Amino acid sequence: MPNTDCLFCKIVADDIPAIRVAEDERTLAFMDINPWTRGHALVIPKTHATDLYTIDPDDLSACALTAQRLAERARDNLGAQGVNLLNSCGSAAWQTVFHFHLHVIPRYLGDPLTVPITAQPGDIAEITAAAQELRA
Ligand code: AMP
Ligand code: ZN
Secondary structure, three states: OOOOOOHHHHHHOOOOOOOEEEEOOOEEEEEOOOOOOOOOEEEEEOOOOOOOOOOOHHHHHHHHHHHHHHHHHHHHHHOOOEEEEEOOOOHHHOOOOOOOOEEEEEEOOOOOOOOOOOOOOOOHHHHHHHHHHHHO
16 A cells, blocks of 8 residues: 655655656656766665565565666666665664665766775674574
């Protein structure tokens, strides 16, 4: 069911405008209005789901396939040299719109995006402990 308070459900319903770039039975892709790079698009399921935890698995697969198609178009039509896919699940992970979406971010050599942390070698005991919890 559409969520009447949801911005992206309103885009699906055409109640608010979006610059659409791809559509199929399950998914819609449109341009992000605050692009990180040229061609930055969002892929969403047409059926409302808040986030990665709750999206229907078939919708998740369909979103991944649409993202792959857009990545190919970014490479072939925009001349992107790479692509980042990003999903933010939860406020702690920077999610600001609570309708699942995949960011498809074309990357260009020398573009201004940088990784927001400096990776450091981790403590092996702690990495192993986390792995044990993830396996449980
Ligand atoms: P996130 O912060 O991962 O939840 O991503 C939400 C994204 O939606 C941001 O990158 C916004 O720029 C984008 N956004 C918000 N409103 C709109 C809109 N009306 N049309 C297109 N993109 C939007
Ligand atoms: Zn929604």
